[in-house]
Amino acid sequence: MEHARDLEPPPETALADGPGTATNTGGRQVVVAARGLTKVYDTSGHRVPALAGVDLDVPAGAFYAIMGASGSGKSTLLYLIGGLTRPTGGEVIVEGHNLARLSDRARTVFRRRRLGIVFQEYNLLPTLTARENVALPWLLEGRAVGDCRARLDELLDAVHLGPRADHRPDALSGGEQQRVAIARALLNDPAIVLADEPTGNLDSKQSAEIWGLLRRFAANQGKTILMVTHEAQGAAYADRVLVLKDGQVVGDIEPKGNQDAALVAARYQELAG
Numbered sequence: 477m478e479h480a481r482d483l484e485p486p487p488e489t490a491l492a493d494g495p496g497t498a499t500n501t502g503g504r505q506v507v508v509a510a511r512g513l514t515k516v517y518d519t520s521g522h523r524v525p526a527l528a529g530v531d532l533d534v535p536a537g538a539f540y541a542i543m544g545a546s547g548s549g550k551s552t553l554l555y556l557i558g559g560l561t562r563p564t565g566g567e568v569i570v571e572g573h574n575l576a577r578l579s580d581r582a583r584t585v586f587r588r589r590r591l592g593i594v595f596q597e598y599n600l601l602p603t604l605t606a607r608e609n610v611a612l613p614w615l616l617e618g619r620a621v622g623d624c625r626a627r628l629d630e631l632l633d634a635v636h637l638g639p640r641a642d643h644r645p646d647a648l649s650g651g652e653q654q655r656v657a658i659a660r661a662l663l664n665d666p667a668i669v670l671a672d673e674p675t676g677n678l679d680s681k682q683s684a685e686i687w688g689l690l691r692r693f694a695a696n697q698g699k700t701i702l703m704v705t706h707e708a709q710g711a712a713y714a715d716r717v718l719v720l721k722d723g724q725v726v727g728d729i730e731p732k733g734n735q736d737a738a739l740v741a742a743r744y745q746e747l748a749g
């Protein structure tokens with residue numbers, strides 16, 4: 477069983493009060509902070525630098541996009557923030573917790589309670605309905621769908637899949653399957669949603685629906701969203717776009733609404749090209 481005491485109390489002040497703040501948070505509380513965040517993968521003596529000293533501050537309720545060429549370190553940054561891998565240098569502080577200082581168990585509890593994670597692959601179980609797939613984290617804890625049906629249907633409605641609740645993945649489009657995965661990520665009402673190229677397998681219409689949903693979860697529910705994307709069109713939905721190159725943040729872009737994709741693309745080329 478999990479208990480709240482598995483988590484250390486957060487420190488009084490977040491790192492964001494210190495010097496060297498990379499981004500202006502407009503006075504809002506910082507929920508994700510990184511300082512000098514570094515990751516070198518070491519596979520059988522071969523060292524691959526993936527992140528080379530990233531500083532960032534993400535305020536509560538913000539929608540951040542992360543862009544960069546393949547291999548620039550985007551996934552690594554997201555996985556460090558999600559506590560799925562450990563930094564080799566620097567720190568990442570999520571809701572006041574220094575993830576590297578939590579025990580493995582406490583980090584797992586923290587992730588399950590406070591983070592929702594979405595991948596390019598939807599990772600749905602083919603034999604379960606949409607509703608059961610959303611419920612999966614709870615089913616694994618021994619709960620029954622019948623006991624949490626109202627919550628499941630609320631989530632399915634939020635991703636516009638209410639009428640598809642009883643359909644299995646093979647009856648759903650890619651975009652619909654990804655929306656099931658997003659609803660599942662929201663099951664525990666996480667403060668932070670991490671999405672790694674969530675529209676990588678989708679056409680532009682389905683992608684736009686995902687981006688719109690993510691933006692609304694930030695604006696209306698105060699979720700803090702970090703989304704890795706290759707697409708300027710998707711990044712233009714975000715409040716801020718961080719551009720990674722060779723494991724470093726080389727600049728950021730503030731789109732002025734999702735009509736701004738051409739400007740985001742041009743600025744991205746300047747920064748990363």
Ligand SMILES: Nc1ncnc2c1ncn2[C@@H]1O[C@H](COP(=O)(O)OP(=O)(O)O)[C@@H](O)[C@H]1O
Binds near residue numbers: 517524544545547
């Ligand atoms: N588990 C791993 N072991 C070794 N090298 C890795 C591993 N994961 C990523 N890398 C390397 O780290 C660098 C950054 O990868 P990644 O964060 O996946 O970039 P992106 O998501 O921007 O494509 C790349 O050179 C990649 O090959």
Ligand SMILES: [Mg+2]
Binds near residue numbers: 550551552672
């Ligand atoms: Mg990646």
